[in-house]
Amino acid sequence: NGKQVEEAAEAWDAKQFGEAAEVLRNGGLVAFPTETVYGLGADARSTEAVERIFQAKGRPSDNPLIVHIADRAQLPALSGSISPLAERLMSRFWPGPLTLVLPAREGAVSPRVTAGLRTVAVRMPGHPAALRIIAAAGCPVAAPSANRSGRPSPTEAVHVRDDLDGLIDGVLDGGPAGVGLESTVVEPVGDRIHVLRPGGITAEELSELGEVVLDPSLLSGGEGVRDAEPSYEEGSAALEAPPSISGGANPAAAATPAEGPKSPGMKYRHYAPRGFMQLVQAPAGAEAERVAAAIQAELDAAAARGEKTGMLTYEEHASRYRADVVAVCGSLRHPETVAQQLYSALRRFDDEGASFILAEPLPAEGIGFAVMNRLSKAAGHRRLELALK
Numbered sequence: 001n002g003k004q005v006e007e008a009a010e011a012w013d014a015k016q017f018g019e020a021a022e023v024l025r026n027g028g029l030v031a032f033p034t035e036t037v038y039g040l041g042a043d044a045r046s047t048e049a050v051e052r053i054f055q056a057k058g059r060p061s062d063n064p065l066i067v068h069i070a071d072r073a074q075l076p077a078l079s080g081s082i083s084p085l086a087e088r089l090m091s092r093f094w095p096g097p098l099t100l101v102l103p104a105r106e107g108a109v110s111p112r113v114t115a116g117l118r119t120v121a122v123r124m125p126g127h128p129a130a131l132r133i134i135a136a137a138g139c140p141v142a143a144p145s146a147n148r149s150g151r152p153s154p155t156e157a158v159h160v161r162d163d164l165d166g167l168i169d170g171v172l173d174g175g176p177a178g179v180g181l182e183s184t185v186v187e188p189v190g191d192r193i194h195v196l197r198p199g200g201i202t203a204e205e206l207s208e209l210g211e212v213v214l215d216p217s218l219l220s221g222g223e224g225v226r227d228a229e230p231s232y233e234e235g236s237a238a239l240e241a242p243p244s245i246s247g248g249a250n251p252a253a254a255a256t257p258a259e260g261p262k263s264p265g266m267k268y269r270h271y272a273p274r275g276f277m278q279l280v281q282a283p284a285g286a287e288a289e290r291v292a293a294a295i296q297a298e299l300d301a302a303a304a305r306g307e308k309t310g311m312l313t314y315e316e317h318a319s320r321y322r323a324d325v326v327a328v329c330g331s332l333r334h335p336e337t338v339a340q341q342l343y344s345a346l347r348r349f350d351d352e353g354a355s356f357i358l359a360e361p362l363p364a365e366g367i368g369f370a371v372m373n374r375l376s377k378a379a380g381h382r383r384l385e386l387a388l389k
């Protein structure tokens with residue numbers, strides 16, 4: 001697959017990259033593929049250019065942008081202080097789906113990029129086309145996901161066009177994005193790795209380099225911090241989400257509740273389909289057949305009320321449900337395929353006008369933790385607790 005991507009990038013006309021880079025240098029906006037999702041790039045040093053990103057996306061201005069680089073040599077200009085842990089994280093995971101929040105060098109990028117914070121988020125994407133366009137532009141490239149604010153992130157060029165046609169200067173089509181979810185955003189603090197947004201690099205992988213601390217907002221129902229989610233029990237099967245990731249990573253939640261998530265973007269309702277979506281939740285140990293029947297009863301009741309129903313499920317369970325839109329989102333046995341297909345599935349509900357949507361959770365382990373984070377946000381943190389008879 002990596003090889004295929006490489007070849008596709010080679011096949012592109014060098015002219016395309018030259019033109020895209022030229023647009024960026026002139027203060028324009030170009031969408032390009034990365035290994036996570038498509039990004040909407042602009043020269044990070046230019047306030048005018050960055051301003052256009054916020055306008056095109058309809059993005060709140062207090063939500064800072066990630067700065068993308070193609071070469072470690074670009075880093076000293078952005079941050080004057082790289083800790084040993086930050087060094088290790090970069091050597092291990094760059095290029096790749098990890099964003100580091102670092103102390104910002106004043107004046108290195110437009111203040112609109114950092115939204116007034118004293119830190120700057122930096123990432124070196126692991127996609128040949130992204131690296132090539134950033135290198136050709138010769139500047140740090142600010143790039144949020146290339147969707148209208150509030151819509152699912154784009155994993156294909158057509159998603160970008162659907163959202164931003166006419167608002168940006170061009171899209172480089174590199175086929176479907178690989179990971180399908182955004183990068184993991186971390187802040188190295190001493191020898192601890194604070195995870196501000198789960199993503200392409202899992203906590204299990206990070207824990208090999210330091211103690212992983214999850215931002216408290218990631219374990220709560222959204223805004224700020226509250227106690228754990230209601231009624232998660234031991235011995236959970238696919239239909240119940242465990243309270244946090246597991247599998248040897250042993251991450252701790254930061255002890256002190258913050259006023260809100262540390263990554264400003266995490267406080268917004270993101271990735272949301274237009275319909276009313278809920279994550280279903282079954283009692284621990286419930287029989288799969290009864291759970292499926294209870295879900296089907298909810299879908300049928302909604303249909304009887306005149307709703308257009310949607311069900312987000314996985315290959316193994318697809319035959320269980322009847323709904324107007326059944327989005328089969330990868331395989332439970334291969335959660336990375338769920339990550340790849342999640343945003344297209346959410347977009348499909350919009351395309352087909354689903355107004356009442358139920359989603360099955362998956363185990364919040366490995367990449368499943370990031371998937372659950374996005375699903376929960378897409379559902380506005382609403383859960384439908386199934387009453388099994």
Ligand code: TXA
Pocket residue numbers: 034036037038039040063064065066097099101114117119120121123125143144145146181182183184185196197262263264265266
């Ligand atoms: O995979 C990705 O990261 C994609 C591709 C295009 O690279 N980009 C992306 O950007 O997801 P965006 O803008 O959609 O999300 C950036 C996230 C937001 O949650 C934002 O709040 C956070 O990074 N962020 C940016 N700068 C930050 C900072 N200085 N401190 C804390 N969080 C920051």
Ligand code: MG
Pocket residue numbers: 144145153
């Ligand atoms: Mg985004």
